[in-house]
Amino acid sequence: MLASRVFSLVGRRSISTSLCLRAHGHAGVVKAEDYTLPAYVDRRDVPLPEVAFVRDLSAQQRALKEKEKASWSALSVDEKVELYRIKFNETYAEMNKGTNEWKTVLGGVLFFLGLTGLVLIWQKHFMYGPVPHTFSDEWVSAQTKRMLDMRVNPVQGITAQWDFDKNEWKK
């Protein structure tokens, strides 16, 4: 009873796997379902992909491949292009061709920057209170004088920028 159940499970698994295998590979184009297998890739910095673009050749393409084994000067331009298209998906020109995506990206970035700006303006107007009184010019100058009197950061910092003889900032 158990053995027959196991067998039916295994049988169902093998049928579904073979169905998957039969479903793919019809277009003659490599599809990398399994990323551990060699795959085709269009990349400028990987000029020689691991497999050819077209895996399953039609009869016509197979004949052309046979012709390729002879002298290449016998091939017409169209045949050479066809051989290229068997090996590769895009040409370098097609790969390098730009899109208009940058306009969308830039537009989106500027839009959200603007939105953030509006949020900040709203916050400043409706939400935040006044800054502390220690930010007033009078306080900041008294504070700076106190920092110089205390010799804060005298090596390369603020006190090092002050000329104590002439009572002014160093030029």
Next chain:
Amino acid sequence: MANHSQLNFQDASSPIMEELMGFHDHALMVALAICSLVLYLLTTTLTGKLSSNTVDAQVIELVWTILPAMVLVMLALPSLRILYMMDEINEPDLTLKAIGHQWYWSYEYTDLKDLTFDSYMIPTTDLPMGHFRLLEVDHRVVVPVNSTIRVIVTADDVLHSWAVPTLGVKTDAVPGRLNQTSFLTPRPGVFYGQCSEICGANHSFMPIVVESTPLPNFEGWSTSMSS
């Protein structure tokens, strides 16, 4: 203390901080070199000037394993040197205890007499003209100049951290634990720091102020404080 919008370190007020600043310069140069290399490789890849059709690359794999290992050694050696330097036996002239509470520090100078006091931040509303907002305290930690000071840091309730950047000191205050740090100030001055471990609502409002002054002044202060 730092200037407004200051990005770099404050000037060092202790020898350890000088060492740390030197190491930081060194580490930053290493980082700059690595970032430049990465930026260069990235640029060459994206402009199509760098491509690869290699499948088996033993030599370059060896190179880019050995080279980073050497970089790490170049970073580790100066770092460990300073780490051990911080823990050298230095026979401190004065030991004081810094105890963190919510939300103030208390200090105990118990070497010769029982001097204990609390150090609360001066609220902004009570600040005298020209004083530093959120940094001033009512009782400063006074230490004699050019003397090795040992600080034992602990806490009474939750985690705090006793930090004074210009002295190169940051020591966590852990309840039930005594952590030791030491510093030496070659020049007199007033050095500011802030609690550096989140400890509740007023974590930003329990600063530390160390005042380094010649020994006679320190003794006068100590006498007036204990009376």
